[in-house]
Amino acid sequence: xxxxxxIKQPRKNAPSVLKEFWDSLIIMCKNSDWLTxxxxxxxxxxxxxxxxxxxxxLFLAAEIIYIGYMIASGWGYVKxxxxxxxxxxxxxxxxxxxxxxxxPGDNSLLILLFGLLAVFMTLFILVVAYKSFRAAYxxxxxxxxxxxxxxxxxxxxxxxxxxxxxxxxxxxLIALFLFTVLPLVFMILMAxxxxxxxxxxxxxxxxxVGFQNFTDVFWQNPQKSTTxxxxxxxxxxxxxxxxxxxxxxxVIVALLINKKTIRLKKVWRTLFVMSIAVPQFxxxxxxxxxxxxxxxxxxxxxxxxxxKDPIRFLSNGDIARVTVLVVNLWxxxxxxxxxxxxxxxxxxxxMYESARIDGANAIxxxxxxxxxxxxxVTAPALITAFVGNINNFNVIYFLTGGGPxxxxxxxxxxxxxxxxxxxxxxxxxxxxxxxxTIGILVFAITATFSLIFYNQSSSxxxxxxxx
Numbered sequence: 001x002x003x004x005x006x007i008k009q010p011r012k013n014a015p016s017v018l019k020e021f022w023d024s025l026i027i028m029c030k031n032s033d034w035l036t037x038x039x040x041x042x043x044x045x046x047x048x049x050x051x052x053x054x055x056x057x058l059f060l061a062a063e064i065i066y067i068g069y070m071i072a073s074g075w076g077y078v079k080x081x082x083x084x085x086x087x088x089x090x091x092x093x094x095x096x097x098x099x100x101x102x103x104p105g106d107n108s109l110l111i112l113l114f115g116l117l118a119v120f121m122t123l124f125i126l127v128v129a130y131k132s133f134r135a136a137y138x139x140x141x142x143x144x145x146x147x148x149x150x151x152x153x154x155x156x157x158x159x160x161x162x163x164x165x166x167x168x169x170x171x172x173l174i175a176l177f178l179f180t181v182l183p184l185v186f187m188i189l190m191a192x193x194x195x196x197x198x199x200x201x202x203x204x205x206x207x208x209v210g211f212q213n214f215t216d217v218f219w220q221n222p223q224k225s226t227t228x229x230x231x232x233x234x235x236x237x238x239x240x241x242x243x244x245x246x247x248x249x250x251v252i253v254a255l256l257i258n259k260k261t262i263r264l265k266k267v268w269r270t271l272f273v274m275s276i277a278v279p280q281f282x283x284x285x286x287x288x289x290x291x292x293x294x295x296x297x298x299x300x301x302x303x304x305x306x307x308k309d310p311i312r313f314l315s316n317g318d319i320a321r322v323t324v325l326v327v328n329l330w331x332x333x334x335x336x337x338x339x340x341x342x343x344x345x346x347x348x349x350x351m352y353e354s355a356r357i358d359g360a361n362a363i364x365x366x367x368x369x370x371x372x373x374x375x376x377v378t379a380p381a382l383i384t385a386f387v388g389n390i391n392n393f394n395v396i397y398f399l400t401g402g403g404p405x406x407x408x409x410x411x412x413x414x415x416x417x418x419x420x421x422x423x424x425x426x427x428x429x430x431x432x433x434x435x436x437t438i439g440i441l442v443f444a445i446t447a448t449f450s451l452i453f454y455n456q457s458s459s460x461x462x463x464x465x466x467x
Contacts, residue, residue, distance in 0.1 A: 025130070028133065028134065028137045031137075032133075032136075032137050032140060033140055035049060035050070035136065035140070036133065036136040036137050036139075036140050037133075038136075039059075039132045039133050039135070039136035040129055040132070040133050042060070042063075043056075043059035043060050043062060043063040043128060043129060043132040044056030044057060044058065044059030044060040044063075044132055044135075044136075045060075045136070046132070046133075046135070046136020046137075046139055046140065047059060047132070047135055047136055047139060048060075050136075050139045050140070050143060050149060051139075051149045052135070052139060052149050052150075052152065053152075054152040055135065055152055055155065059128065059131070059132040059135070062125065062128050063125065063128070066121060066122075066125045069118075069121065070118065070121075073114065074114070074117075074118035074121065075118070077110075077111055077114040077115040077117075077118055078115050078118045078119065080106065080111045080115065081111065081112070081115040082208075083207070084106075084108040084111050084112060084193070084205060084206060084207055084208065085105065085106025085107065085108045085111050085201075085205045086106060086205075087105035087106050088105040088106075088203070088204060088205055089104050089105045089202055089203045089204075090105065104202055105202060105205070106201075106202075106205060107201045107202040108193075108195070108199075108201045108205045108206045108207075109195075109201045109206075110201070112186065112189060112190070112193075113186060116182065116185060116186055116189065117182070120177075120182065187436050187439060187440075188436065188440060190432055190433060190436040191213055191214075191433060191436035191437040191439075191440055192208055192209065192210060192211070192213070192433075193206045193207065193208055193209060193433050194206050194207060194209045194212070194433055195432045195433045195436075196429070196430060196431040196432065196433055196434070197429065197430035197431065200430070206433070209433075213433050213434055213436075213437040214437055216434070217434070217437055217438070217441070221410075223408070223409070223410045224410050224434070226408060226409070226410075227408075227409040227410045227411075227412050227421070228418075228438070228441075230408075230409065231409075231412060231416055231417065231418050231421055232418060232445075234321065234414075234415075234416075234417070235390055235417045235418050235419075235445075236390070238321070238324070238325070238389065238392075238417060239386055239387075239389040239390045239392075240386070241325050242325060242328045242332065242389045242392065242395075243382065243385050243386045243389050245325065245328070245329060245332070246328065246329060246332025246333055246335070246336055246385070247336050247378075247382060247385070249329055249332070249333040249336065250332070250333045250334070250335065250336020250337040250338075250339070250340055251336065251337075251340050251370075251371075251374060253272065253333055253336075253337045254336075254337045254340045254341045254344055255344065255366075255370070257269060257337070257341070258341065258344050258345065269337075269338075269341070272333070272334040272337055272338075273334060273338070275330060275331065275334050276334045276335065276338075280331055280394055280395075280398075281394060281398045283330065283331060284327070284331070284394060284395060284398035284399045285398050285399075287327050287330075287399060288314065288398065288399045288400065288401075291313035291314055291323060291327075292313075292314060293310045293312055293313075293314075293315055294310065297313075298310035298311060298313075314399075314400050314403065314404070315403070315404050316404065317404055317406070317413075317414030317415070318414075320400055320403070320404060320414060320415050321414065321415055323399075323400075324395060324396060324399055324400060324415055327395070327399060328395050331395070339378065339381065340374060340378065343373065343374060343377050343378070344370070344374075347369065347370065347373050351369050352365055352369065355368065355369060379454075380454065383449075383450060383453045383454050386449065386453070387446045387449060387450050390417070390418075390419070390442070390445065390446050390449070391417075391419045391442065391446065392417065392419070393417075393419050393420060393423065396415055396416065396417055396420050397420050397423070400413070400415045401413070402414075402415055402416035402420050402421070402424065403415065411424050411425055411428060411429050411431075412424065418438055418441070418442050418445075419442060421438060422435050422438045422439055422442065425438065
């Protein structure tokens with residue numbers, strides 16, 4: 001079918017979907033009878049009173065479980081969410097037995113976690129209420145039209161046939177909620193507390209502090225703000241140079257190996273692949289030992305008389321930053337070389353022949369033919385690599401450990417990225433509130449750059465129509 005004759009279906013955005021949902025809910029409310037409306041309060045009532053007994057009992061069981069959980073503990077945690085607990089652990093001397101006894105107080109961490117879980121369960125039960133109401137309404141419509149209600153066995157069978165997508169998507173959605181959504185929201189909420197080593201539950205409570213952590217990072221605390229903006233600048237600088245140096249280095253190596261005059265192409269490729277086969281942290285830790293002030297490299301250079309004093313590859317802030325960029329080429333170029341080799345082989349040779357006939361030299365053919373093809377295909381991967389380098393924990397941590405340290409920074413060194421600073425705040429300083437704040441800011445930065453660069457790339461704008 002010609003492209004001009006294709007009819008594009010309009011995409012539904014979130015507001016239009018919500019409007020359709022709201023309109024359908026109003027229609028159901030207006031046209032439902034009392035039994036259907038009863039299903040909003042007694043889940044499944046409209047189902048099992050119209051013959052769908054098992055389905056109705058499942059709805060009712062969900063409501064009973066929710067009410068039982070909220071009565072047993074859920075409501076107690078929700079009620080303490082505004083304060084995150086009031087009673088601290090007390091140590092009281094018991095004169096009757098002559099020893100001190102500990103009376104545990106509230107645990108702010110558990111209050112926040114289980115309170116958040118209760119809130120999510122409440123949102124889930126609202127969805128179940130809607131499903132119960134909708135099932136009852138559909139049952140009402142079938143009865144009005146003189147149709148039989150589908151049996152529970154038939155509905156189960158449909159989950160392996162026309163509703164197979166629901167069966168396959170349900171387990172991943174549950175796992176996504178338990179292991180991604182809930183921890184993510186929990187971490188975001190932690191950024192608005194004072195959860196640090198001085199407020200460790202259950203002995204000590206932590207409380208809500210609003211945007212205090214964000215104001216500290218941006219302007220109110222000079223040391224923290226200096227650390228954040230310095231590391232933010234270095235993180236973007238590192239991500240830019242680490243990404244594009246490895247990319248263009250890999251492209252150049254792939255071009256050299258693919259030249260017709262180069263012999264033993266498989267040997268050269270194998271040598272580069274060997275650097276990938278060695279675990280990255282092993283290579284980085286080894287390089288870290290070699291480049292120390294008293295390491296083998298400085299010792300050899302001094303013995304050969306090339307230098308008098310050791311080069312401070314890792315102990316001088318500016319030199320250390322250059323060092324990590326250079327070492328990153330060792331671990332970055334082979335990946336790009338492998339991914340671009342196949343693309344180079346698929347560029348039509350007649351395009352190069354036409355360019356040479358027109359008088360183009362090697363540099364012109366590279367920028368007019370090779371590079372546009374490469375960027376068109378690898379733009380999404382390049383964006384992924386840039387975002388990955390913003391969060392590149394391995395190279396910095398295993399090579400320099402974030403050092404050299406300076407008193408100007410708060411729990412950070414000159415080569416630390418925002419992600420390694422976050423790690424140190426969590427593990428070394430136990431400042432979980434500030435670490436959560438930095439985590440939110442890192443997410444905002446990576447999401448912003450990803451969306452901007454991806455939407456501006458030619459791969460997205462032109463799809464598969466390269467020209």
